[in-house]
Amino acid sequence: MTTLAELPLGGRAVVLQVTGGDEISLRILEMGLTPGVAVSMVGSAPLGDPLEIELRGYRLSLRKNEAARVEIELPAADSV
């Protein structure tokens, strides 16, 4: 299963689900990473963590281990 943590720079994907039901997963959901939403990878901090992503028309940062809770679906190779 691909997660948001593995999305390459500039890559686009659609969120499938957020795993876990604790405070961190809830926060991720509240910030709009709900199933079906489109995300793109904007960049990462100088030491590779945290990540900067774009969704719902705004920028969000989250750590790699937090992004790993977000399962994504990559677009089919020919549609990129």
Add this chain to the structure above:
Amino acid sequence: MSHSTSSKTITVALIGNPNTGKSTLFNALSGARQQVGNYPGVTVEKKQGRLRIDQQDFTLVDLPGSYSLAPRSPDEMISVDVLLGRRDDVAPIDVILCIVDSSNLERNLYLVSQVLEFERPTVLALNMQDVAREKGVLIDVEALRNRLQIPVVEIQANRGKGIEALKQTLAQAAHQEPARPESPFPEAFQEEVAFLERVAREHSRDLPRYLVERLLLDTGGYLEPILDRDVDQGIHEAIQEARTRLQKAGCPAPGVEAMARYGWVSKMLDGVASRPSIHRTTWSDRIDKVLTHWAWGTIAFVLVMLAMFQSVFYIAEPASFMIEKLNGWLAGVAESVTAEGALRSLLVNGVIEGVGGVLVFLPQIFMLFFFIAILEDCGYMARAAYLMDRVMSRVGLSGKSFIPLLSSFACAIPGVMAARVIENPRDRLVTILVAPLMSCSARLPVYTLMIAAFIPDIPLFGLRFFRLPGATMFGMYFLGIATAVVVVFILKKTILPGQAPPFVMELPTYKLPSARMVLHRMLDRGFAFVRRAGTLIFAVTVVVWAIAYFPHHESQISPGLLAKRSELQHRIESLENSDAPSAETLLALAAKEKSAVEAKIAGEYLKTSYLGAAGQFIEPAVKPLGWDWRIGCATIASFPAREVVIATLGVIYNLGEDETDAESTSLQQTLRDAKWDGSDRPVFTIPTALSVMVFFALCAQCAATLATIRRETNSYRWPIFTFVYMTSLAYLGSLATFQIGTWWLAG
């Protein structure tokens, strides 16, 4: 406090996501008529403003910026309680004013969907239209109004646009029907809420529907215990049953909320707002590209931090110089209107010193918050946290702790105040507790004096530029940082345990900071410090003055000295009236001699004061640190502020007051010559000097910092804790330094 009795005042709650311009709107609406306090028991600031619209009085209650009204801590519960009218200290809310970032409507409407469920008359303010336009976001305001069924007003808070229209809308809204939105939740969820409401009523509890929803969604179990009186066993079991049924129905708590609300948002915005499908690169994106670049971003970050730190650090020196000047002038005035005695001393060394001890921090607080306000307002603050998060999370904190801790190297007071940017209460507290371990500028005079007097200037490892004094100074800074890392680790394992908070954080769009906002924030922070911490700092200074001054009886002074003084006084008087050609030279000599005698007398007074007695009393405790009672005494006297130790050492070793500053060679010489009472053994050896430095590096001898911690944590527990843990560490560190140092030099 008339708002609760006067039926005329309308109470408006202001709520919104962070970075929506909420504070700007608050200031635009209420101007200077604001009062700031704390809600008891929590760290949330209670901010209220007053305004008048068409002969009607309004109270505006500013609620903390948040993305969601899903309380998981007492701090987050405040907003919910205020909106539900469950607090005695805030009047029931008549109107909710919700501000949103137009360029980011999707996420902002999540909070709106929660706010509507409070079923109060609600007004929506669409802010930041300019950013929205640049991003290519189009909003059909009329259609949005119809969808949401509430008044929607377009504003541009930082330019004061739309404020009048908003005021008119607020005035009308008070008489409006409350919002009655259709529930965003699926049928199954609504049924369970209705079921729980019934159960609650059967247990004769009338819970507001929003709280019932929250109880159902709060799988973390935060709400049940705090609603303890309202929730008993029967309700608890009903909640469990309801959650099981929801799980089966395919809408499990708590995830169902985000799904349902974002679903509702899409429905509301469908055909009402659109953003370009192809991302339009804005100037904010271009700036971000540079400022978060691994190389350019790092360089820019270092430069910004350097500029900020240096400004705060360098303003400390002229600031204390100015305060000293002012104090000197005030002392002169006081001396001219009072006679020699307790009153004069109280005024000069207690009151004026105390006021100076408060004011001296103001320029640093202003300077730091000037920078922080700019960084926050332009959107860089979040990027700074983003850039530093990796490093800071290694030591158990998050990127948001970086700026408060960096500031603390200049002065812990603005550092502790800056910890407000950390929303997680536990991380914020840990940051506040270790901030005073960073070597602040008040420690420098202590380091400088000890190093200049006792640390030999020899090169290390044969390097000409790496010498022992510099290395010692570096060692003191490093000691503070290393200790802080260990303390954070221990605090997180023991008294403040819990999961590391998420770093899921919005990176807001860059914008030009507003001068008015920056100025306001800076003055607000400074005056808050004077108002809330000032009294405590002042009181401590006066108390320490009193124990250093009293009993102050001439019988404390050896008769020989007193006789010498009156003899010199006579000689000076007769010389002043003399016409002899040598009179002037003799006068100068006599005056010099007299001031030396005065210094000795001052020293004897101090030795025999309550403070002196305390110093002698604790001598057995400080002897293992290599200290004599005089150092112990000076350390007690420096409780209000570390740098006081130098002046006290000067007085106690019989130096006139004007000869005592850190660079004064006569003070350095005096310390080198100091002997243990009744022996020829020098007090200060290298281990003793190091032990004094280590003590001051780690101790909490700063009443102002403790008073600020008390204010920021809204409790006496944490300043007392800080004082106890830091003083213990300081004692142990100092003990180890002296003992190991002595053993090493002997071996």
